[in-house]
Amino acid sequence: MQVEGIWRPVPPEQRAFGWAVRELRARRWMSQEGLGFEAGLHRNYVGALERGEINPTLRTMLRLVRGLGMPLSEIVAVYERHLGDGGR
C-alpha cells in the first residue's frame, strides 16, 4: 500500500492479481464502486487492489470473487495468465 510519500515496488504477483481483478470487473461492465458495493469493500480499496498496492487476505479475495459472481478458480486462471509464468 502507498503510505505518505513512501514508494514501494509492487510485487509482480500482486500486480498480476490486480490486473486479473480489473480485467474480470471490466468484462462485467462493473465500476470499481459497484464491485466494492457487491463485495463489501470501499471503492478506494478496490482501486488500490487493482493497482497492486494491496496484499489481500484469503477472506478478502473470497469477498472479491463473490462480488464478481465467480468461483476462485476462475480468477486464479486469469491471474496465472497475467503472471505468464505458469504461476510458479
Added chain:
Amino acid sequence: MSGTLAMAGGSGVSPYAGSSDLVALGRAVRELRELRGVPQTAVGFDAGVGDFYVGGVERGRLNPTFAVLVRVLRTLRCPPGELVARYERHLAVIDPHAGAEISACPTPEALAHVASFNARMATWRAAQARRRGR
C-alpha cells in the same frame, strides 16, 4: 492482519478461525505439503514465516495473505490453480452450501476471540485511567 497479530505475540488467531473457507484452505495446504513430503518447519523457513504460521494455516486458524500463499506455493513448487482446485474440493465436502455468500463473522470461536479482546481492552483502559488519575 492476522499475520501481524501472530508476529506481535497477540492471541495469534484470526477472528475468522474455524470458518469453512479457512479450514478448507488449511486441508488443501496440508495435503499438498504432505504430498511433497516437506515438514512444516521447512515450508515456514522458505516462505519467510514461522513454522507456527504454517501450522496455523493448516489448522484453519489463520487468514493468510496473498503474498504468504504465493511464497508457500513457490516453496511447494505448485501452481496456484492446483491449490485452488484442492481448496474447492475440500470446501464442497466441509460446507456444500458455501460459495453463494461469505458469512460476515461467525463462528463461536470468533465471538469468543472478540469477547476476550474486548475484555483485555477494558482492563487496559482501566489501567490507563488509573495511571492518568494518579
